[in-house]
Amino acid sequence: MIDHEYEEKVVVITGGSSGIGLAVAKEFALRKAKTVLISRNEEKLIQAKKELEKISGLPSGIFYYPADISDREQINMVILKIVDRFNGIDVLINSAGIITCGRFADQPIQDLEACLFTNYLGTVYATKAAWPWLKKNKGLMAFVSSVAGYTGVIGYSGYAPPKFAMTGLVECLRLEAKDDGIRICIIYPPDTDTPLLEYERKHSLPESIALNKNIKAITAERVAKIFMDGLLKNKFEIYCDFNSRFVRWMKNNFPGLFNRLTDSIILRERNRLSRQTNP
Numbered sequence: 001m002i003d004h005e006y007e008e009k010v011v012v013i014t015g016g017s018s019g020i021g022l023a024v025a026k027e028f029a030l031r032k033a034k035t036v037l038i039s040r041n042e043e044k045l046i047q048a049k050k051e052l053e054k055i056s057g058l059p060s061g062i063f064y065y066p067a068d069i070s071d072r073e074q075i076n077m078v079i080l081k082i083v084d085r086f087n088g089i090d091v092l093i094n095s096a097g098i099i100t101c102g103r104f105a106d107q108p109i110q111d112l113e114a115c116l117f118t119n120y121l122g123t124v125y126a127t128k129a130a131w132p133w134l135k136k137n138k139g140l141m142a143f144v145s146s147v148a149g150y151t152g153v154i155g156y157s158g159y160a161p162p163k164f165a166m167t168g169l170v171e172c173l174r175l176e177a178k179d180d181g182i183r184i185c186i187i188y189p190p191d192t193d194t195p196l197l198e199y200e201r202k203h204s205l206p207e208s209i210a211l212n213k214n215i216k217a218i219t220a221e222r223v224a225k226i227f228m229d230g231l232l233k234n235k236f237e238i239y240c241d242f243n244s245r246f247v248r249w250m251k252n253n254f255p256g257l258f259n260r261l262t263d264s265i266i267l268r269e270r271n272r273l274s275r276q277t278n279p
Helices: 019-030 042-056 072-086 109-137 160-179 195-203 206-212 220-232 242-253 255-277
Strands: 010-014 034-039 062-066 091-094 140-144 183-188 237-239
Touching (some): 010 072, 062 072, 109 160, 140 160
Parallel strands (some): 010 034, 034 062, 091 140, 140 183, 183 237
């Protein structure tokens, strides 16, 4: 049974044209929300709009605005256009993100900057722009982080630090948002079957692949359903599976043991690769 809490609410989703953002958009579209997608690629936005219209049966309830979340002026302008069109915003979902992989010393500084500007500052820009309207409507802002938002892993020096920063931002904003009547939450998805994961699998270091080889990716649709359930239950932090929660617990309570375990997996992988290279 579909609840109706978000019916006719104005829901803005960055990164809404694919992956977790699109899956979350489907959940809101099913609930008859006025679903507004923001993404850089207009072609993907048009396709996403058609997909959501088919699912929701509401051809007049799905909207999109092309914008680069890492460009502060663009996102400010788009938020103002949305507010002008709908007279406010009720929900902001910060889901836009990119990924780079590789050894820190080998990654171009431009790749590291791109991750910072999209995954963190883009979130800051959208949140800052939408805050007055969310305050006015006593709305909701939600953030899509990652297990990499609390666990640094070799090969993710571009991706993980901005996700850590997002986690810190949300923790800082929790009480400020409460003061302004805004609900706030953050979700930490594990490996999720999205275009980002496809890129990751092709470009990750062998050590990174070894650390994740026993972890089965979940679908973006599964993440979206868990996300929506968490929102409806007014959770602050949302985890998608036991492994994600266990990793955080282990890292927080037994950091030395956690590091020894991950180091041993990496060492085994390096030894295996060395034997292949020098039989």
